[in-house]
Amino acid sequence: MGTAKDWHEDEVYGHQPFRKLARIEFLVEGMNGRDDAAWIQYGLLVNDSVIRCHIEFSAGKGEVLYNPLDANAEKILSLVKAPFKAKLLEEREVPYSALLATAFHFE
Amino acid sequence: MLLNSGKKEGDTHMRPDKASVVSNNYKSDLPFQTRSLCPDCKRVLDATVYEKDEMVYIKRTCPEHGEFDEIYWEDADYYKWAKQFGTRSKGIANPNVGKIIANNGTNCPTDCGLCDNHHTHTALANMVVTNRCDLSCWYCFFYAKEGDPIYEPTQLQIRNMLKTLRNEKPVPANALQLTGGEPTLRKDLEEIVKIAKEEGFEHIQLNTHGINIANEPGMAERLRKAGVSTLYMSFDGTTPQTNPKNHWEAPFTLEECRKAGLGVVLVPTVIRGVNDHKLGSIINFGLNNLDIVRAVNFQPVSLVGRMPKKLRNKQRITIPGAIKNIEEQTNGIITKKDFFPVPCITPMSEFVGALTGKAQYELSIHFACGAATYLYVEDGKVTPIPQFVDVEGFVEYMSEKGAELENGKSRFLVLADAVMNLGKFIDKEKQPKSLDLKKILFNAIIKHDYKALGELHSKTLFVGMMHFMDPYLYDQQRVERCDIHYVMPDGRIIPFCSFNVIPELYRDKVQGQYSVSSEEFKRRFPGVDPNFKYRRDIEKIEANPIYQKAYSLQRDFFDNGRMISALDSAIVRPASSAGINRAARQ
Numbered sequence: 001m002g003t004a005k006d007w008h009e010d011e012v013y014g015h016q017p018f019r020k021l022a023r024i025e026f027l028v029e030g031m032n033g034r035d036d037a038a039w040i041q042y043g044l045l046v047n048d049s050v051i052r053c054h055i056e057f058s059a060g061k062g063e064v065l066y067n068p069l070d071a072n073a074e075k076i077l078s079l080v081k082a083p084f085k086a087k088l089l090e091e092r093e094v095p096y097s098a099l100l101a102t103a104f105h106f107e
Numbered sequence: 108m109l110l111n112s113g114k115k116e117g118d119t120h121m122r123p124d125k126a127s128v129v130s131n132n133y134k135s136d137l138p139f140q141t142r143s144l145c146p147d148c149k150r151v152l153d154a155t156v157y158e159k160d161e162m163v164y165i166k167r168t169c170p171e172h173g174e175f176d177e178i179y180w181e182d183a184d185y186y187k188w189a190k191q192f193g194t195r196s197k198g199i200a201n202p203n204v205g206k207i208i209a210n211n212g213t214n215c216p217t218d219c220g221l222c223d224n225h226h227t228h229t230a231l232a233n234m235v236v237t238n239r240c241d242l243s244c245w246y247c248f249f250y251a252k253e254g255d256p257i258y259e260p261t262q263l264q265i266r267n268m269l270k271t272l273r274n275e276k277p278v279p280a281n282a283l284q285l286t287g288g289e290p291t292l293r294k295d296l297e298e299i300v301k302i303a304k305e306e307g308f309e310h311i312q313l314n315t316h317g318i319n320i321a322n323e324p325g326m327a328e329r330l331r332k333a334g335v336s337t338l339y340m341s342f343d344g345t346t347p348q349t350n351p352k353n354h355w356e357a358p359f360t361l362e363e364c365r366k367a368g369l370g371v372v373l374v375p376t377v378i379r380g381v382n383d384h385k386l387g388s389i390i391n392f393g394l395n396n397l398d399i400v401r402a403v404n405f406q407p408v409s410l411v412g413r414m415p416k417k418l419r420n421k422q423r424i425t426i427p428g429a430i431k432n433i434e435e436q437t438n439g440i441i442t443k444k445d446f447f448p449v450p451c452i453t454p455m456s457e458f459v460g461a462l463t464g465k466a467q468y469e470l471s472i473h474f475a476c477g478a479a480t481y482l483y484v485e486d487g488k489v490t491p492i493p494q495f496v497d498v499e500g501f502v503e504y505m506s507e508k509g510a511e512l513e514n515g516k517s518r519f520l521v522l523a524d525a526v527m528n529l530g531k532f533i534d535k536e537k538q539p540k541s542l543d544l545k546k547i548l549f550n551a552i553i554k555h556d557y558k559a560l561g562e563l564h565s566k567t568l569f570v571g572m573m574h575f576m577d578p579y580l581y582d583q584q585r586v587e588r589c590d591i592h593y594v595m596p597d598g599r600i601i602p603f604c605s606f607n608v609i610p611e612l613y614r615d616k617v618q619g620q621y622s623v624s625s626e627e628f629k630r631r632f633p634g635v636d637p638n639f640k641y642r643r644d645i646e647k648i649e650a651n652p653i654y655q656k657a658y659s660l661q662r663d664f665f666d667n668g669r670m671i672s673a674l675d676s677a678i679v680r681p682a683s684s685a686g687i688n689r690a691a692r693q
Contacts, residue, residue: 002256002619002620002622003619003620005620012267013263013264013267014261014263014264014267015261015263015264017620017621018620023207023208034151034213034214035150035151035152035153037213037214038150038151038214038217039150039151041214041217041218042149042150042151042217042612045217045611045612045616046611046612048616048619051620052207052208052210053208054208054209054210054211054214054218055214056209056211056213057213058213063208063209064208065207065208094207098207099207099597100597100598102203102206102207102598103203103204103220103271103597103598103599104203104267104268104270104271104598105201105203105270105271105274105275106267106270106271106274107274
């Protein structure tokens with residue numbers, strides 16, 4: 001149940017469940033409209049390993065931040081089910097605190 | 108047609124609205140297109156809001172699960188009248204979706220936090236401080252069951268969330284609701300309240316069943332001293348049958364709040380066939396406790412979870428249906444015409460904003476989400492304020508004055524004009540003798556002194572309605588305008604009806620990430636049983652004079668002040684079921 005955690009104390013954000021996330025960018029083939037983009041996005045987000053996701057119909061692309069402790073790019077892309085198809089473009093590591101820094105506003 | 112603040116279509120000074128896939132047809136005539144969800148699979152779908160049999164419905168078709176056609180509002184004419192009060196809004200200038208990935212809100216409502224497309228700032232911020240609860244209400248999804256992980260943000264996490272809310276731009280969040288689970292189970296609740304005060308929140312309300320406040324004398328006083336402004340207390344009826352949750356303890360909670368000087372809002376969830384025949388008696392109960400009860404805020408039920416249509420039609424009630432019942436159950440003393448959509452207040456905020464040059468709080472939610480009225484009591488007589496105030500005329504007047512200010516007209520002249528004309532919207536013949544509404548409005552608008560509104564609140568009973576959506580009547584237009592938000596420990600701020608209608612993406616998902624196992628919780632907090640459940644001694648409670656006094660003889664404000672018992676059915680007047688029967692036949 002749930003995604004794997006790596007509890008630690010962050011100097012700014014306190015007790016946090018993740019240290020590192022993986023970010024992938026991928027092409028999505030087969031979308032006919034924004035309904036499809038939202039549907040693929042929902043299918044990814046309900047997976048515990050997926051921390052953030054956005055699929056952009058107009059660009060034909062998707063981005064996912066996932067927990068690398070219990071998933072990899074291949075597993076994430078396999079969550080994009082037929083008739084849609086995902087093709088990996090890029091993968092990199094992102095500190096979780098960098099994500100938090102874009103959400104919290106301290107000034 | 109008035110669009111906002113008296114600005115006509117085509118006016119050059121009209122503030123640009125937020126762009127989104129469904130906002131262009133906000134306030135359109137029926138039928139209009141919006142976006143909704145499949146209640147079964149949560150697929151985002153194009154939807155139509157339309158009129159049928161004098162009611163408003165929302166319809167969409169899922170390619171996998173078929174058509175869903177749901178009651179949206181039970182009175183089409185009332186809907187058409189209410190939409191004139193829909194306003195444009197500021198939105199927020201600093202979204203918090205976490206832009207490490209692109210997210211422009213195009214896949215609403217699966218793109219939350221507050222995004223570039225969101226229309227409203229946070230008017231009320233909810234913060235879940237625990238998912239523990241000492242009750243196990245069958246219909247509640249908000250608490251940890253036995254053995255479930257426990258979610259309790261640390262004080263540092265809480266402070267960071269509060270800072271984010273306070274740094275919303277252009278309007279910082281100023282009102283906070285601590286919720287759960289049951290927030291009074293946290294031993295450090297007073298410290299959390301103090302942190303919220305330190306961060307600058309002026310209004311802090313506690314969403315609670317009130318039982319622990321009833322059972323722990325002094326808690327209400329300590330919470331008030333820490334900074335709690337209001338107790339937001341669940342109260343579904345005056346009888347044990349309609350309110351099994353806290354019927355027995357509520358009188359003691361009120362008594363503790365009375366001693367502490369802590370105001371209470373009664374919050375009934377309204378379910379057709381369960382307690383919709385008791386709405387009048389709940390208001391009457393509030394009026395009998397007007398020294399401490401500030402408001403009754405009805406919440407028509409949100410039907411979460413899968414439910415067959417027949418059962419939905421049996422339990423479904425929307426804002427017009429609840430208002431109709433109130434009219435019947437108060438012998439017509441409170442009428443449909445007394446309720447106004449929440450955003451009708453926005454022109455007043457805009458006027459003050461234009462006058463001061465400072466962005467003001469706006470309650471610019473969708474007109475179908477909430478409605479309210481004020482009752483003034485004098486010598487046992489209840490008078491809804493709209494019965495002696497021309498609310499529509501006043502709203503239009505304030506819109507015009509706001510537009511004049513935005514067009515550069517002299518502040519002094521506009522102000523003088525407003526002061527001169529305030530009185531013309533008040534019928535002095537019908538105004539209760541002890542009330543000087545013109546003076547209160549003067550203080551609020553001209554001096555922008557909100558103590559004046561507080562003064563009005565202390566002399567009246569606010570009766571409100573807030574209908575949170577469920578998957579069956581989900582309308583993206585409404586969620587884009589939601590101003591009741593949740594702040595999450597990952598920093599995002601989520602509209603209420605995204606947080607609770609799609610919990611697998613927001614509430615449950617993120618609370619799951621930040622939860623610890625029940626065993627770990629016990630190790631961290633020795634002596635605290637995360638699964639503790641409250642048990643009451645009904646006989647002992649019912650023998651107590653405080654209980655007896657609260658429910659025995661009350662004045663019936665809606666039947667010439669005769670004395671009645673809140674426990675019997677004397678005040679039950681027929682609740683209409685005509686609207687819902689029409690739906691049930693389909």
